[in-house]
Amino acid sequence: MVQTNALRLLSACLTLVPSVLAWSTGVQPGQIQNLVTFGDSYTDAGAPADGGVAWPTYAAGYGPFNLYPFAKSGAVCSNYLTPRQFPPVFEYQLPAYFNETSNGTIKLDPNTTIYTLWIGTNDVGVGALLTGSDPGVTLVDTIGCAVNWVNALYASGARNFLFQNMLPLQNTILYSANSYPSRYWTAERNTTEWNVMMTELTNSGNQISRLLLSNLAPALPGAHVGLFDSYGLFTDMYNYPANYLNGTAPLNVTGCVHSCVLNVNESTGDPGVCTIANGTDRDSFLWYDELHPSEQSDRIVAREITAAIKRTSEEWTTWFS
Template sequence: MESLVAILATVTAVNALAVPAEIEERRTASYASSWDLKEFTSLVVFGDSYSDDSRLGYFIDHEGAAPPVGWENPVNYHAATGGRVWPQYVKQYTTTSDLNVYNYAVSGAVCSNNITPRYFSAIDAPFPALAQYEIPAYIADSRYVEDDGTDFIEGAEDGRVYAFWDGTNDLGFSAFIQDEQVAGTNLTTYINCIYNQMQRVYDNGGRNFVLFNVAPLYFAPEYAAPPYDVGVNQYWLDKPKNHTQLSGRMLEQVVTVNAIFDYRTPFAVEIKKRYPGARIAVFDVHGLMTDIYNNPSEYLNGTAPLDVTGYVNRCNTTGGDCVTNPSPDSFLWYDELHPSEQAERVIARAFVNVVKGMSKWATYWSD
């Protein structure tokens, strides 16, 4: 049986190969020259439960019906993190106090339901995906004019940043990790989907993009190796028993996808010239969360002993009888799968620096 130590050693080795010296040099040299955003006025978010405020809740409350065009997504103080999600903290931390946040993320979402459809009984349909719902919803809103003649999406494109954070569900249970993707699709199909959704936003006028890579899901209790693993739970009722194998499989998927992001982004921008005039920052949220895991005292600030392997909210397999730790800011994970609110605060602070063009957690590219 492969030990956790061996798995972590593999992560280090693969990451060393995934980010070569020339990319590290470019990362340092390109902060100011490649990302010259003069003003940050609007944030548009696409993704899953790591970012969702209230959209999935709307679908549930309206028997699967989507929000209407021009719907204002309310802040959720009880999101999947147990509190607010990172886009709301970006609004709090940015010097632009009136930052507009347009959050199209939907809990449970994948990039495309043509690749990894995941059925959700509460709406009697697959979870709304980026390709089939989130991007079209944004495009519709971007063309919507209020009754008073003002645009629903405020501000010029020059100050608008589009953030993409996907992958948790695509790579997870009921998807790639269980080989339940649509026949003929694979990880490269998923990666193609991500860049295709960016293309759709680009074609609609978008020019400033932040592409989050995939979080270190193999550290999440849901996919962790023994002794930090969990068994059957509210998210995975038929979870396999070999958790070491499961964690190793997730590790391979995550580092493979992230390595491709590192290489494909400059190839798409600078060689293929796929996004003329655009700026793309690849946000290494994987590296940031790994640093939280390895150095929790630099990021977590709860009153209880810091804990990066356990989680705040413990429920039974139906999601009931939950017991919540009274010091949630001591944890990296809120539950078996989701980052804690404190982790999302850290991510938000880092994101603000990414947008400023001064983050060690980002690589910047422009045509």
């Protein structure tokens, strides 16, 4: 009888091991109350680029979380690397956050707050690495800058981080092999070459960020560092749209809600042709325009980010610490 009871106890303990190990890294279920977001137009809650509501606003509702948005449209990681006339992460967004915490505008408990960053689209795109406008600056530089965002916030007391990698930009209309002149680029270019190059940039950049984050995490005592696989999620949405899109028009992953084919010869005065999907038809599209995800895609991003933070799903997230 004693032996039987001992075996039962051992069996019960072994059953508990996987659940204990499951939470040995990353934030705990129910731990996070505050969401602080950094990045570019993909995350800008004040000027949504999806034609509706940005994903952080949806995530704040799904959580629910208190939202503190600092992402700005057009941003890159640093203007010292890839200069643009938009508020970058290091020269604008982080200083804005530090200013608000130092003057008491916002007061956040590090234990119940998580910080997210989704950056890279503008760093690797037109006017930056893709078109060679920044001699001497490499993909290693821009990705290293993004990962250093963790260090900068950690030094200020932050402890929970979720880094969102680049989505498959080669599948956007702007960088597809079948691209057309749009508001983002009207000059001549080899669309096939751009598509191949963007595939290399996104895949290489994401592998670099994964390696850098996995090496950094153990060096930050008390921190929880996670990687959200935006690339994997959007690839799955692209390949299996019926699992994600639910609009009333035929499902569409190669077109967009707001498409504008511009006339390259501006001297004619012809602005080109724009087509816009309205109402619930909009939710049938993966992309809002030639570069940005649709609002329905952003709902999915918000849903999966929320699941990662609340630890109800590990499908798209890897916790390194």
